[in-house]
Amino acid sequence: MPLTRDFKATIQARAARDLEFRAALYSEALDALLQGDIDTAKSMLRDYVNATIGFERLEAVTGTPRKSLMRMLSAQGNPRLESLGPILRALNGEADVKPQVRVA
Numbered sequence: 001m002p003l004t005r006d007f008k009a010t011i012q013a014r015a016a017r018d019l020e021f022r023a024a025l026y027s028e029a030l031d032a033l034l035q036g037d038i039d040t041a042k043s044m045l046r047d048y049v050n051a052t053i054g055f056e057r058l059e060a061v062t063g064t065p066r067k068s069l070m071r072m073l074s075a076q077g078n079p080r081l082e083s084l085g086p087i088l089r090a091l092n093g094e095a096d097v098k099p100q101v102r103v104a
Contacts, residue, residue, distance in 0.1 A: 008047060015051030022052065026091065030099055033084075039075065045087070046073040053094045061090040 015022045029044035049058055049069075059066040064086065072079035072087070079087075092098065 008050075011047050012051040015048065022048070022095075023097070025051075026095070026097060027099070030088075034101070042073045042077055042079070043075070045091075046070075048091065049073065053091070057094070058087065058090055061094065062086040 011025070015025055025044060026048050029041050029048060032038075032044060033041035049055060053061075055066045055069055058064075058069055062069070064083065069087065071077050072083055
């Protein structure tokens with residue numbers, strides 16, 4: 001059965017209008033990152049950026065060119081920790097989010 005709407009567009013539209021969903025998306029992206037599932041983390045972070053501040057604003061906040069940011073968070077991207085840190089700081093600041101890590 002064919003889908004009537006692009007999945008990514010659906011996720012982005014919901015994240016744009018639903019604060020709890022947006023927070024959950026960011027939380028899941030960070031969890032995936034901490035679990036070592038880098039591909040999932042990059043995909044979710046890219047969706048989060050597109051649904052919230054956008055790559056243009058992320059470029060302005062981080063000082064990293066937009067195309068580089070998009071490439072880092074693409075399926076083929078391989079962001080270094082030095083590059084990922086400023087992205088996460090920018091997302092935390094723009095969304096006024098303060099992630100916390102608990103060790104179980």
